[in-house]
Amino acid sequence: MGTTLGLPVLEACRALFDDEQRVLAARVPVLAVDCAYGPHERQRLDLYRTSTETGLPVVLFVHGGGFRVGDKGGAESWQNAAVARTMAEAGFLGAVMNYRLLPDARWPEGGEDVGLAVDWLSAHAADFGGDPARIVVIGTSAGAVHIATALKLCPDLPAAGAVLLSGLYGHTPLDDRDEPYYGPNADYAGRMPREAVAATTIPLFIACAQFDPPRFQAEFLGLMQDRLERHGTMPQATIMPGHNHYSMAMHIGTADRRLTDEIVAFVKSTAT
Template sequence: MTQTIAQMGTAMGPHVVEACRALFDAEQQVLAARVPVLAADCVYGPDPRHRLDLYRTGDGSGLPVVLFIHGGGFRMGDKGDGGSWANAAVARAMAEAGFLGAAMNYRLLPQARWPEGGEDVCAAVEWLRAHAAEFDGDPARIVVVGTSAGAVHIATALQLQGDLPVRGAVLLSGLYGYTPLDERDEVYYGPNADYPARMPRDAVVETTVPLFVAGAQFDPARFQQEFAGLLNERVQRHGVLPRAHYASGHNHYSMAMHIGTADRRLTDEIVDFVRDCVG
């Protein structure tokens, strides 16, 4: 499998997404059967995309809550389930680890514009703070996990609400402001001149929310530069690195897609981070 991913290189696009999905489909279908959705399409806001799903295994109350925010280049993506395990797999894996897992949708292009993705993360967190206890979750112990655009939206939420009421944030292959604007993203961020001020670089460097930052061996160079830039500035500013993981043998898509499979390196790191954050 590692060799197959390596052969894909650092390419991005729908064909790579589908090739990665095929690699993990058998294992993720088993996970989906083990962990059915607990509550589907919970409404956390007024837009039709303001929906999230919840997952839990076993009994107990006061469970830490882990909210997953999918990627998709600001244009596509879904919280999964309803026949698609992608993205739901992360919430399911967190449920199997003993947490209340959640997976959310958010507004997308062409309607959405910066900073609406971050606003949606804030709204979903507030919904969980109000309702998690109804599903045996602890509203005071929430950790957010995002990949690609999802990581950007978490970082934007920290920018909008510096005291975002979460215990930790996991950022997988996000964009924080260390590289120039990609032309295809201008429709989301607005004119190039506005881009630097809209990026959450200062927020993720200065936040007191514990961070776990990850990048992939076969991430495109831009994402690797963002990963390295954030780590470098954090250690310069604070004298210590945040928790971090370099996903060897994985690319931009497989890093999140493989969570919940037999390759437990990243899954175990995230689970340990969550446990450390929530006490």
């Protein structure tokens, strides 16, 4: 499929995993639907759990979509919900959120929504068997941007760890497609979370795909270099062979467990 983005590639990736993801969806029903973490209709999250134990680590997934589209999924759509279902099967309390989108949303509202969702989980996760002191956030593409922005807005974000898949952190120039979110003539460099992600002491797991567009690969390498210079060591990281920008998150929950197993091990190592 190459390194390009677009609806045909997205649909082709979805078709690759549809059969397996439908089985997962039938196996892991939702625990709680449309929990409101804010007043906007998009400020909703769903919860999944299979364990009967309490005090479970909490894993929140933040979907991608170029600041314009995306949904947490559910009974009718497995995409994005599959990550929360997979985390539930791993023995965690899985969560997946919606957030405000263009044309309503502007920077930094995506990051604000991540912060609000984490605050909601801190206050309510125990009601569903989760441990509010052990929250790990996972974001892909725009979702990774919003997590990184949340770290910029709130350096003390109450998260035990963050997984950033194919995000943009400020190592490459502004793309015209992103200008509606950041604003025309905006101080793009000042709004990007590069410094916050480089400086955070929250444990990070960073990934990009072998067939990510070059911009995302450059962002991955830039963040790795920033972390090395700041901390003297690189964060836990991986480059997913054989995957592209869409398939890296979409395949979580299938028989290809390479990334899933690394994320589960990361959650266990940071949320215990």
